[in-house]
Amino acid sequence: MKAMLTIEDLHVSVDGQPILKGLNLTVAAGEIHAIMGPNGSGKSTLAQVLAGKEDYEITSGRVTYRDQNLLDMLPEERARAGLFLAFQYPVEIPGVNNAYLLKAAVNAKRAARGEPLVDAFEFMQLVKERMAQVEISQEFLHRSVNEGFSGGEKKRNEILQMLMLEPELAVLDETDSGLDVDALRIVAGGVNSLRHPDRSMIVVTHYQRLLELIVPDRVHVLANGQIVKSGDKELARELDERGYDWVRTELAATPT
Amino acid sequence: MxxxxxxxxxxxxxxxxxxxxxxxxxxxxxxxxxxxxxxxxxxxxxxxxxxxxxxxxxxxxxxxxxxxxxxxxxxxxxxxxxxxxxxxxxxxxxxxxxxxxxxxxxxxxxxxxxxxxxxxxxxxxxxxxxxxxxxxxxxxxxxxxxxxxxxxxxxxxxxxxxxxxxxxxxxxxxxxxxxxxxxxxxxxxxxxxxxxxxxxxxxxxxxxxxxxxxxxxxxxxxxxxxxxxxxxxxxxxxxxxxxxxxxxxxxxxxxxxxxxxHGASAELFGAFLPIQSQHADNHIKIDHRAPNTTSNEYFRGIAGPKSRGVFNGKVIVHKHAQKISAQQRSDNLLLDKTAEIDTKPELEIYADDVKCSHGATVGELDEQHLFYLQSRGINELAARALLTFAFANSSLDFIKDEALRTALSEKIAKRLPQHEKWERLT
Structure with missing residues (x-):
């Protein structure tokens, strides 16, 4: 199977403090991978590094995205090449309305691919359809990005952006945290609607409940900056029942 | 003379x-x-x-x-x-x-x-x-x-x-x-x-x-x-x-x-954009002379190279002007090392039952905002230009007349550097 993303021996520090310590991961096209793990294990760092946040110091390792060296690319180049991060904490941007952002994002990607820019009519058709899908009212289009949105609305807005951009690789950073059952169903519905043999997803989460709705092909446990255990969806259930301590204990018992 | x-x-x-x-x-x-x-x-x-x-x-x-x-x-x-x-x-x-x-x-x-x-x-x-x-x-x-x-x-x-x-x-x-x-x-x-x-x-x-x-x-x-x-x-x-x-x-x-x-109220809002070696100075004085009066100020300044902005907002609450409310915000953005903005809120209060607040900031664009836009495919220059525009644009929220708001928004956009970078995409 064709690899979408390959991470090899990735080491990342923040303020001189190592966070990722030799992480390896391969995601094939069409697969959904879940990354679980205790707080502070490096899950969000991984998501931010993939999107290109500058505050992280990559001390060694390689990340290959669709045959390109991802770490050499600017955040905007990554986005235009089809990588999308749904933020754990989407920022509020006063004065930039949602319609501007969505249209600029769609057009930036189209322009980079030599495609014609979206016209006003086509854009409205598309955005109305996608907004209905994530149950966001149309008045949100003319409001500033995330300003005054509830936690759940912010997360649904991330999914709306993802649906508009139709990324090849989506990274969802704890998109389920703070969501009620209904919002969780909407978010999962959005993600599942994008499932495609040429598209991959990395779902970072603490909770198994999301993975009941978005069924992953692989589940990985990230602890202390490394992937320490991988399995299929059953691993998520086991983690939910037994907690991360079980993995730690198991690891400690394994002779190195 | x-x-x-x-x-x-x-x-x-x-x-x-x-x-x-x-x-x-x-x-x-x-x-x-x-x-x-x-x-x-x-x-x-x-x-x-x-x-x-x-x-x-x-x-x-x-x-x-x-x-x-x-x-x-x-x-x-x-x-x-x-x-x-x-x-x-x-x-x-x-x-x-x-x-x-x-x-x-x-x-x-x-x-x-x-x-x-x-x-x-x-x-x-x-x-x-x-x-x-x-x-x-x-x-x-x-x-x-x-x-x-x-x-x-x-x-x-x-x-x-x-x-x-x-x-x-x-x-x-x-x-x-x-x-x-x-x-x-x-x-x-x-x-x-x-x-x-x-x-x-x-x-x-x-x-x-x-x-x-x-x-x-x-x-x-x-x-x-x-x-x-x-x-x-x-x-x-x-x-x-x-x-x-x-x-x-x-x-x-x-x-x-x-x-x-009694009950009189004023809201003052606006934007000043000294961008091209310009100088813009605002001096505002609000006198609360009676009880239950209200004032609200919201100004945004953006200064470019060799430009200077000044905001001086004075609120005076007179002796018998009880139960008044006075709010003031002055937020400013510097686009260059040679830009300068001086902002100074002044409060003189002679009554004792009042609600006054003021906030003043002078800074640069928020890196989190920038990264968010970049992560959506918008290049850094366009993202900076869009955020700079947005910063000034939020001063138009007070205008109810949509046609006027749109016209002013376009005038603001045109004054700011690199505006064509993001306008092309929207």
């Missing part, structure tokens, strides 16, 4: 003439303010005293006029046009329903048979002195009791001459009890001359009246623009004032609001 020559053959009434004479004599003694005056420590205009100004020159052909002007939408209201220091009736339209309300001074000095109604307040201000001494154009807008003017009244002042003009417009707005109106003043025209416009707007609001007043200044980059707004509000009157200083080499905006009676 070079101004002597301007003080002759001026129009008016006998009462206006007397006020002029007082103002002229006092001005000749006091001169223009200098940086030794605390209120003028950042802004130097005394060199204007050396320039040999003229009041007005003939307007150019209308085609040239149109080419130099980006008019504001007025939704079929009235428009008074003044070109090169003179009223231009041929370019003006007064809506049928406004005929009894809107009076160009040129043919209506008789309306001032008792002199300028706001003389006392205006006289106390150095810019007001100059205007009173030399004004020879402007308008009187009088809205009768219980009357609601639902289409805006626009006054446009165009500078299209290469002569050095000192244009001193005087605008008098009187709202009788429970009336309402919207007045927009636009100063435009890309003249390269070292013009000086010095406008005084005096506002008199009776009980329960509501005024929306929008000032848009987009003069040429050699021009000096100074203006003084004084407003006095009676019981439950409401003033909403928006100030957008986009052009001019030097702009100075003085706003003095007196909340004279």
């Amino acid at each position: 070079a101004f002597n020559g301007l003080y002759k053959d001026l129009p008016g009434s006998s009462a206006v003439d007397a006020q002029r004479k007082d103002a002229f004599e006092r001005f000749m003694r006091a001169g223009l303010p200098t940086r030794r005056d605390e209120d003028w420590r950042y802004t130097e205009i005394s060199a204007l005293g050396e320039i040999d100004f003229r009041h007005a020159v003939a307007p150019p052909a209308t085609a040239k006029q149109a080419a130099h002007h980006d008019p504001l939408p007025i939704r079929a209201g009235s428009k008074l046009t003044f070109v090169n220091g003179r009223y231009a009736p041929e370019s003006s339209t007064i809506n049928q329903s406004h005929r009894m309300l809107v009076h160009p001074l040129e043919t209506n000095w008789t309306k001032l048979s008792d002199g300028f109604p706001g003389h006392e307040r205006v006289f106390a201000h150095p810019l007001g002195l100059v205007n009173t001494a030399f004004t020879q154009l402007g308008a009187v807008i009088s809205i009768p009791k219980n009357s609601h003017v639902d289409t805006p009244i626009l006054l446009e002042f165009l500078q299209l001459s290469d002569d050095t003009l000192a244009v001193q417009p005087r605008l008098i707005i009187e709202l009788a009890a429970n009336s309402s109106a919207e007045v927009i003043v636009q100063h435009a025209g890309q003249s390269s001359a070292t013009n000086w416009t010095n406008m005084v707007t005096e506002i008199h609001q009776s009980a329960g009246s509501k005024l929306t007043f929008i000032h848009v200044q987009e003069q040429g980059l050699a021009a000096t623009h100074t203006c003084l707004t004084t407003a006095a509000l009676k019981r439950d009157a409401h003033f909403s004032g928006g100030y957008f200083d986009l052009g001019g080499k030097l702009a100075r905006n003085d706003i003095e609001i007196a909340l004279d009676e």
Whole structure:
């Protein structure tokens, strides 16, 4: 199977403090991978590094995205090449309305691919359809990005952006945290609607409940900056029942 | 002083003439303010005293006029046009329903048979002195009791001459009890001359009246623009004032609001954008003279290379003005190492049961915002330009008239560096 993303021996520090310590991961096209793990294990760092946040110091390792060296690319180049991060904490941007952002994002990607820019009519058709899908009212289009949105609305807005951009690789950073059952169903519905043999997803989460709705092909446990255990969806259930301590204990018992 | 020559053959009434004479004599003694005056420590205009100004020159052909002007939408209201220091009736339209309300001074000095109604307040201000001494154009807008003017009244002042003009417009707005109106003043025209416009707007609001007043200044980059707004509000009157200083080499905006009676309220908002080696200074004074009065200020400044912005917001709560509320925000953005913005909130409180808050920031764009936009495929330059625009644009949230808000938003966008980078995508 064709690899979408390959991470090899990735080491990342923040303020001189190592966070990722030799992480390896391969995601094939069409697969959904879940990354679980205790707080502070490096899950969000991984998501931010993939999107290109500058505050992280990559001390060694390689990340290959669709045959390109991802770490050499600017955040905007990554986005235009089809990588999308749904933020754990989407920022509020006063004065930039949602319609501007969505249209600029769609057009930036189209322009980079030599495609014609979206016209006003086509854009409205598309955005109305996608907004209905994530149950966001149309008045949100003319409001500033995330300003005054509830936690759940912010997360649904991330999914709306993802649906508009139709990324090849989506990274969802704890998109389920703070969501009620209904919002969780909407978010999962959005993600599942994008499932495609040429598209991959990395779902970072603490909770198994999301993975009941978005069924992953692989589940990985990230602890202390490394992937320490991988399995299929059953691993998520086991983690939910037994907690991360079980993995730690198991690891400690394994002779190195 | 070079101004002597301007003080002759001026129009008016006998009462206006007397006020002029007082103002002229006092001005000749006091001169223009200098940086030794605390209120003028950042802004130097005394060199204007050396320039040999003229009041007005003939307007150019209308085609040239149109080419130099980006008019504001007025939704079929009235428009008074003044070109090169003179009223231009041929370019003006007064809506049928406004005929009894809107009076160009040129043919209506008789309306001032008792002199300028706001003389006392205006006289106390150095810019007001100059205007009173030399004004020879402007308008009187009088809205009768219980009357609601639902289409805006626009006054446009165009500078299209290469002569050095000192244009001193005087605008008098009187709202009788429970009336309402919207007045927009636009100063435009890309003249390269070292013009000086010095406008005084005096506002008199009776009980329960509501005024929306929008000032848009987009003069040429050699021009000096100074203006003084004084407003006095009676019981439950409401003033909403928006100030957008986009052009001019030097702009100075003085706003003095007196909340004279119970329940009066004022909101002041705006943006100043000294971007191209420009200077923009705002001095606001709000007097809470009565209980239960409310004021809210929200200003955004953006300074570019070798440019400077000033925001000075003073709120005075007088002794018996209990249960008042005063809020002030001044947020500023520096686009370059050589940009400077000085912001200073001042509170003087002599009452004990008040709710006052103020916040002032001077900074750069938020890196989190930048990363968010980049992560959506927008390149760094475009993202910076969009965020800079957004920063100024949020000052338009107070404007209810959507067409006006859109027009102002476009004017703001055009002033900012690299705006085409993101506009191309939206």
